[in-house]
Amino acid sequence: xxxxxxxxxxxxxxxxxxxxxxxxxxxxxxxxxxxxxxxxxxxxxxxxxxxxxxxxxxxxxxxxxxxxxxxxxxxxxxxxxxxxxxxxxxxxxxxxxxxxxxxxxxxxxxxxxxxxxxxxxxxxxxxxxxxxxxxxxxxxxxxxxxxxxxxxxxxxxxxxxxxxxxxxxxxxx
Amino acid sequence: xxxxxxxxxxxxxxxxxxxxxxxxxxxxxxxxxxxxxxxxxxxxxxxxxxxxxxxxxxxxxxxxxxxxxxxxxxxxxxxxxxxxxxxxxxxxxxxxxxxxxxxxxxxxxxxxxxxxxxxxxxxxxxxxxxxxxxxxxxxxxxxxxxxxxxxxxxxxxxxxxxxxxxxxxxxxx
Amino acid sequence: xxxxxxxxxxxxxxxxxxxxxxxxxxxxxxxxxxxxxxxxxxxxxxxxxxxxxxxxxxxxxxxxxxxxxxxxxxxxxxxxxxxxxxxxxxxxxxxxxxxxxxxxxxxxxxxxxxxxxxxxxxxxxxxxxxxxxxxxxxxxxxxxxxxxxxxxxxxxxxxxxxxxxxxxxxxxx
Amino acid sequence: xxxxxxxxxxxxxxxxxxxxxxxxxxxxxxxxxxxxxxxxxxxxxxxxxxxxxxxxxxxxxxxxxxxxxxxxxxxxxxxxxxxxxxxxxxxxxxxxxxxxxxxxxxxxxxxxxxxxxxxxxxxxxxxxxxxxxxxxxxxxxxxxxxxxxxxxxxxxxxxxxxxxxxxxxxxxx
DNA sequence: TATGAATGAGAATTCATTCAT
DNA sequence: AATGAATGAATTCTCATTCAT
Numbered sequence: 187x188x189x190x191x192x193x194x195x196x197x198x199x200x201x202x203x204x205x206x207x208x209x210x211x212x213x214x215x216x217x218x219x220x221x222x223x224x225x226x227x228x229x230x231x232x233x234x235x236x237x238x239x240x241x242x243x244x245x246x247x248x249x250x251x252x253x254x255x256x257x258x259x260x261x262x263x264x265x266x267x268x269x270x271x272x273x274x275x276x277x278x279x280x281x282x283x284x285x286x287x288x289x290x291x292x293x294x295x296x297x298x299x300x301x302x303x304x305x306x307x308x309x310x311x312x313x314x315x316x317x318x319x320x321x322x323x324x325x326x327x328x329x330x331x332x333x334x335x336x337x338x339x340x341x342x343x344x345x346x347x348x349x350x351x352x353x354x355x356x357x358x359x
Numbered sequence: 360x361x362x363x364x365x366x367x368x369x370x371x372x373x374x375x376x377x378x379x380x381x382x383x384x385x386x387x388x389x390x391x392x393x394x395x396x397x398x399x400x401x402x403x404x405x406x407x408x409x410x411x412x413x414x415x416x417x418x419x420x421x422x423x424x425x426x427x428x429x430x431x432x433x434x435x436x437x438x439x440x441x442x443x444x445x446x447x448x449x450x451x452x453x454x455x456x457x458x459x460x461x462x463x464x465x466x467x468x469x470x471x472x473x474x475x476x477x478x479x480x481x482x483x484x485x486x487x488x489x490x491x492x493x494x495x496x497x498x499x500x501x502x503x504x505x506x507x508x509x510x511x512x513x514x515x516x517x518x519x520x521x522x523x524x525x526x527x528x529x530x531x532x
Numbered sequence: 533x534x535x536x537x538x539x540x541x542x543x544x545x546x547x548x549x550x551x552x553x554x555x556x557x558x559x560x561x562x563x564x565x566x567x568x569x570x571x572x573x574x575x576x577x578x579x580x581x582x583x584x585x586x587x588x589x590x591x592x593x594x595x596x597x598x599x600x601x602x603x604x605x606x607x608x609x610x611x612x613x614x615x616x617x618x619x620x621x622x623x624x625x626x627x628x629x630x631x632x633x634x635x636x637x638x639x640x641x642x643x644x645x646x647x648x649x650x651x652x653x654x655x656x657x658x659x660x661x662x663x664x665x666x667x668x669x670x671x672x673x674x675x676x677x678x679x680x681x682x683x684x685x686x687x688x689x690x691x692x693x694x695x696x697x698x699x700x701x702x703x704x705x
Numbered sequence: 706x707x708x709x710x711x712x713x714x715x716x717x718x719x720x721x722x723x724x725x726x727x728x729x730x731x732x733x734x735x736x737x738x739x740x741x742x743x744x745x746x747x748x749x750x751x752x753x754x755x756x757x758x759x760x761x762x763x764x765x766x767x768x769x770x771x772x773x774x775x776x777x778x779x780x781x782x783x784x785x786x787x788x789x790x791x792x793x794x795x796x797x798x799x800x801x802x803x804x805x806x807x808x809x810x811x812x813x814x815x816x817x818x819x820x821x822x823x824x825x826x827x828x829x830x831x832x833x834x835x836x837x838x839x840x841x842x843x844x845x846x847x848x849x850x851x852x853x854x855x856x857x858x859x860x861x862x863x864x865x866x867x868x869x870x871x872x873x874x875x876x877x878x
Numbered sequence: 879t880a881t882g883a884a885t886g887a888g889a890a891t892t893c894a895t896t897c898a899t
Numbered sequence: 900a901a902t903g904a905a906t907g908a909a910t911t912c913t914c915a916t917t918c919a920t
Contacts, residue, residue, distance in 0.1 A: 188920095190883075190884095190919085190920080191882085191883060191884095194883080194884085210462075214909080214910060214911085215910075215911065215912080216909095216910075216911090224884075224885085225884060225885045225886055226885085226886075226911090226912080227883090227884060227885050227886065227912095227913085227914085228883070228884050228885070230911090230912065230913080231882090231883065231884075232883095234912090235911080235912075236910095236911070236912090322525075325521040325524070325525070326521075329520075329521035329522075330521070332521065332522065333521055333522045333525055336509065336513055336522055340509055347502070348498040348499075348502035348503070348505065348506055349502075349505065349506045349509055349526075351498070351529075352495075352498070352506055352526055352529035352530055353522075353525055353526060353529055354529070355528075355529040356524075356525035356526055356527070356528040356529025356530075357525055357529075363900090364900085367901095387892085387893060387894080388893075388894060388895080389893075389894090389903095392903095397901080397902085398901060398902040398903050399894090399895085399902080399903065399904095400896090400897085400900090400901060400902050400903065400904095401900080401901055401902070401903095403894090403895070403896080404900075404901075407895095408894075408895075409894065409895090536898085536899080536904075536905095537903085537904060537905095540904080540905085556808075558889095560888080560889060560890080561889075561890065561891085562888090562889075562890090570905075570906085571905060571906040571907055572890090572891085572906085572907070573891095573892085573893085573904090573905060573906050573907065574904070574905050574906070576890090576891065576892080577903090577904065577905075578904095580891095581890075581891075582889095582890070582891095668871075671867040671870070671871070672867075675866075675867035675868075676867070678867065678868070679867055679868045679871055682855065682859055682868055686855055693848075694844040694845075694848035694849070694851065694852055695848075695851065695852045695855055695872075697844070697875075698841075698844070698852055698872055698875035698876055699868075699871055699872060699875055700875070701874075701875040702870075702871035702872055702873070702874040702875025702876075703871055703875075709879090710879090713880095733913085733914060733915080734914075734915060734916080735882095735914075735915090738882095743880080743881085744880060744881040744882050745881080745882065745883095745915090745916085746879090746880060746881050746882065746883095746917090746918085747879085747880055747881070747882095749915090749916070749917080750879075750880080753916095754915075754916075755915065755916090
């Protein structure tokens with residue numbers, strides 16, 4: 187039953203993402219459990235409270251971004267292109283929704299650490315891009331990161347939509 | 360008594376904005392009424408339901424943006440500068456909050472009309488800026504408007520912060 | 533409507549006492565509200581949570597005991613008789629029930645103060661009774677108070693039942 | 706496997722007593738099973754429902770009191786001393802807790818019979834003590850039994866605490 | 879047989895809205 | 900017209916009990 191339970195956990199997370207997307211971040215626990223084809227009790231066995239479910243989703247998202255960014259950073263291309271590819275990578279994910287969800291909870295330690303780690307990686311990347319001369323130097327690496335966060339956490343963000351292109355062009359040295 | 364009523368209406372809207380800013384978009388009707396120094400009953404006399412209060416706020420914001428934009432558009436400066444000034448004008452307002460609030464309700468006809476009108480003005484502006492050659496022509500006026508909306512509806516948006524500058528630079532022809 | 537609200541508050545406390553007596557200390561808030569002829573919302577307007585309702589009941593009981601004890605203590609009779617009358621006074625009240633209820637909550641400051649005050653009065657009384665020679669001196673005043681508490685907080689305690697008489701006789705010097 | 710089952714049954718009862726003592730009579734079945742080092746399923750294999758577990762505990766306690774009382778009653782000492790020793794014997798057991806637990810359930814036939822039997826033994830003892838002239842005759846044997854029950858079912862009852870001594874003294878002829 | 883995952887009814891609590899005063 | 904008390908549906912969460920593995 188370990189396998190079953192794991193499967194149910196996945197079902198819950200998927201259902202949650204789905205219901206949050208459709209009904210908004212206020213979707214009820216009951217609604218999510220039903221959408222997963224389970225009882226509320228099962229949802230609560232896997233996640234002791236709403237906060238825990240939301241943090242699971244936020245945590246997965248952050249870890250996924252971190253993983254993606256790490257592997258992009260290994261590529262032997264200009265740092266500027268790594269940034270662009272990262273933006274594209276993000277575009278495939280419902281980051282706007284997840285961000286809205288996460289704002290319900292005050293960020294717990296675990297999330298802060300992931301957040302910091304991700305931001306650290308991105309800042310390093312921004313700094314290197316500035317050093318290689320492909321990103322303008324008149325804004326701080328931290329500002330670059332904030333900017334990317336806005337670009338990427340929009341509903342419907344795409345790798346090649348107008349804002350993305352304008353922002354990346356605007357970042358040019 | 361008409362004056363009284365008008366005054367109360369103002370008090371409520373101000374209190375609502377204040378409470379929404381502090382307690383988040385989930386601030387309760389009771390909390391808002393209390394902050395306005397009134398009873399809930401009085402709040403409901405002015406606004407038949409929560410939706411109506413939120414729409415009042417959204418409507419005011421849209422009308423305010425429209426007014427500002429109209430007067431900026433009359434200025435005899437390049438359209439590109441009008442756009443920049445509009446962004447600055449927006450920065451003084453809690454648009455991120457108001458946007459989040461408005462997303463609670465499905466947009467009613469009245470809001471859609473205002474929205475469309477504002478977007479129409481902005482699109483015209485964008486088109487003119489492209490025609491005067493100060494804004495790049497490879498994105499549609501509608502895309503420019505969407506971009507501006509993102510730039511302007513961020514928590515803590517400022518007229519001279521990094522994203523604003525990068526976006527405006529990126530818009531250059 | 534001040535009068536109405538006060539009346540409802542009383543109705544709630546009475547209904548609570550009644551339902552706790554019948555259904556046990558686990559009686560639900562819904563059940564109590566219904567028994568008072570009110571909606572749950574009204575109950576919660578008067579008492580912000582279950583704890584508050586229980587503490588209201590406990591507080592009333594303690595204040596009532598204090599008042600009774602004070603007035604008994606003014607009587608010009610041997611202290612031993614004051615004690616006996618106090619036991620009789622208590623017998624008219626559902627102290628066993630209220631004690632069981634109060635044990636649900638960790639005692640808040642207010643209850644502790646009332647408790648201490650009442651115990652202080654009783655200890656003084658016990659000490660005086662020992663000094664007047666009508667209560668045995670080989671147990672501490674505090675022990676006398678504890679003993680009285682047991683005597684008085686039994687389901688169905690009566691002023692003249694066997695335990696009461698035996699205990700009072702056993703207290704003789 | 707029979708031995709295993711018996712062992713598990715014992716583990717459950719011990720764990721239940723322990724958890725009830727620590728977490729109060731509201732300790733959950735899960736908590737008890739966990740404390741016994743077993744799964745809930747196993748608990749339910751041994752006790753079909755919560756009531757059954759509580760009755761097992763109550764029954765054991767009553768049988769234990771009966772056994773103790775019988776053996777005390779065989780001693781060749783005044784009946785009054787038997788009573789005193791019985792009180793001492795009880796003091797070593799968590800009777801207050803068990804009484805509170807048992808009050809959750811309406812007493813089933815089996816418990817009533819045990820109860821009646823124990824009370825019968827105690828009443829006989831009380832009657833004999835009255836006949837031997839060591840216990841006052843102005844209260845009924847049944848009242849003596851009720852009194853002993855109160856003395857013995859207190860949290861923290863001890864063989865030599867104030868209430869015990871006072872009650873036993875008060876019982877003197 | 880032991881396990882612990884799943885279930886869902888039930889409890890506390892909140893809040894938009896209505897209505898008596 | 901203003902007030903705030905009353906209402907009850909909706910939400911989160913718990914726990915006794917069942918059942919698949």
